[in-house]
Amino acid sequence: MTCCMARLFGWKSVLSIAALAGASMLVGFAARGEDVKPAQPDSSLIAKGEYLARAGDCIACHTSPEGKLFAGGLPMPTPFGTLYTSNITPDRETGIGTWTADQFYAMLHTGRFPDGGLLYPAMPFGSYTKVTRPDSDAIFAYLQTIPPVRQANRPHDLKFPFNNRSLILGWRTLFFKEGEYEPDPNQSTEWNRGAYLVEGLGHCGMCHTAINALGGSSESEAFQGGLIPMQNWYAPSLTSDKEAGLGDWSLKDIADLLKTGVSARGAVYGPMAEVIYNSLQYLTDADIQAMAVYLKSLAQGTPPAPATSNVPSAEGSLLVALGKTIYDDQCAVCHGAEGLGKPPNFPPLAGNQSIEMGSAVNPIRMVLNGGYPPGPAGNPMPYGMPPFAQSLSDDEVAAVVTYIRTAWGNRGAPVSARDANTLRSAPLD
Amino acid sequence: MERRWLYVALVSLGCFELRLGHAEAAEQAPDTMEARVMACAPCHGAKGEGTNNAYFPRLAGKPAGYLANQLLAFHTGRRHYPPMNYLLEYLSEDYLKKIAGYFAAQRPPLPPPMTPVVSNEVLSRGESIVTHGDAAAGVPACSSCHGPHLTGMEPAIPGLLGLRASYISAQLGAWRYGTRTATAPDCMQIVAGHLTEEDVTAIAAFLASRPAPPDLSPAPEGSFILPFACGSEPQ
DSSP states (O other), X not given: OHHHHHHHHHHHHXXXXXXXXXXXXXXXHHHHSOOOOOOOOOHHHHHHHHHHHHHTTHHHHHBOTTSOTTOBOOEEEETTEEEEOOOOSSOTTTSSTTOOHHHHHHHHHHSXXXXXXXXXXXXXXXXXXXXXXXHHHHHHHHHTTSOOOXXXXXXXXXXXXXXXXXXXXXXXXXXXXXXXXXXXXTSOHHHHHHHHHHHTTTOTHHHHBOOOTTSOOOGGGTTSBEEOTTTOOEEOOSSOTTTTOOTTSOHHHHHHHHHHSBOSSOBOOTHHHHHHHHTGGGSOHHHHHHHHHHHHHHOOOOOOOOOOOSSOXXXXXXXXXXXXXXXIIIIHHHHOTTSOOBTTTBOOOTTOHHHHSSOOHHHHHHHHHOBOOOOOTTSSSOOOBOOOTTTSOHHHHHHHHHHHHHGGGOXXXXXXXXXXXXXXXXXXX | OHHHHHHHHHHHHHHHHHHHHHHHHSOOOOOSHHHHTGGGHHHHOTTSOOOSOTTSOOOTTSOHHHHXXXXXXXXXXXXXXXXXXXXXXXXOHHHHHHXXXXXXXXXXXXXOOOOOOSOHHHHHHHHHHHHHOBGGGTBOXXXXXXXXXXXXXXXXXXXXXXXXHXXXXXXXXXXXXXXXXXXXXXXXXXXXXXXXXXXXXXXXXXXXXXXXXXXXSOBOTTSSOOSSOOTTSOO
């Protein structure tokens, strides 16, 4: 539930900037739609559509907790106000029951409602524009078969000036490039399938590409990572081997992580747990492998940026000493005195990019909040990391995080008690 | 041809064993529920016995159905407490039931009862509501559902012992104000709605002062008839 919003938001969170168009338009349009019901599509098309809807993780945003499937209504807090997701069930008055496959494709592809109104970029049409027409038709056919729910869309609650829909036009000019995915003839079929899923339905760039102050992400910085707005989790770079760049990962470890949430190299927590649980666990081994092949190829082998820290070096030494004491006493039982862990269930910390990367947000939050990796079919009973927010002071959190970022050859920088304190108030929902 | 297949099969098997052997060489996490629920320990204790923090409840020995209802409520967000919602959001219903079963089966001793900080008058008011209810206010005795020994009843009525007064009054307050809810008919919300703040203080103080009975186990299912229907209890 909430995580997904964060995620979304992240994206393009920005989005918001965007504009308005939202759900209310959708309702208006639906009332004017055609009355002709399309012929019942065949079951294999519907099954394909359901699979692709999983790949696109539609459910994460279009279903609210304890709500009806795809009836929308999930609040998505953004820096610009709160958006409410729309009803995409085939209800003819409040959902998309009167839409045609043409209109659905146009919405995914151009970010416009059937009446021409503009979608907020919280809907990742910047990614979905890459979806092919046959895939769009399959998703539409599937959505038309789910039980219709009569639930009017809730109007968005955006602050001035973001409630001015014309702002979306500006956002689109800066950040939106329309067009289906075009295979790279120099790459394998598998690589192209992976790229199509990652860049299109998977909309991975929504979080893994930095969001700027206008809520947009720049193509030149694709997959270079960024802090997810409102959620305060850091979505690591998928191109730098110093973050989550996967250049030195085996394809098996990447595939394990995507499919089960854990691997010999690390585990996922926070917003990415939602993606595994609601989406990636359902993908075929072949599609997961294709994504792994593509993601591994993104790694650029860039040299690490020199570690920077606002902590004076003398203080850093003290933090390391205190941190080692805490680590040996409270962490080593699972993660090992040498940080090797007991993978995949107790992740290794030595050589773990998410521990030593430039942003210390994620390791600090893991120490404060703990967390469970997701529990998909491939790893139904995951092991949980205990939260230490109550038992460790800001100084102690800073010390133990500094220790794991610098011990065993890790090349991270020390963190301060202030860094730890700031993240105590990071939202958990 | 057949022999060739056999050969391939044997070689494959050999590889498999080799890989297994390698996997066993690396140290593995213990394959136990105790290791899996270490995330719960800082607040609830490794066996669910509770901790020094008064607002984090004891879990041990509560009926599995009750614990599963609560875990599911945190999972969906019906019960709102962000640190719990965050931990459980992407775990399956099956797994949450296993976690509930683990804590339900634990029997660590109860902590020593709290010394009441309220007057004897308040304490006896609490005892009266707990054991007899307040018919005039429409409040049934706590013991009519939670059992004469207050250890609950299988499968979904929790025991009320081993909890601190501040936790009990926080929960009763949450029922009264509607911030804690359960499946309709939401019996605890109905009951709590008839309580005054003074009642809540008295009940919490009395319950927290009770010594442990010889057997902490919940009463078996169907041991007694509830005074009214409860949505949390399977009908």
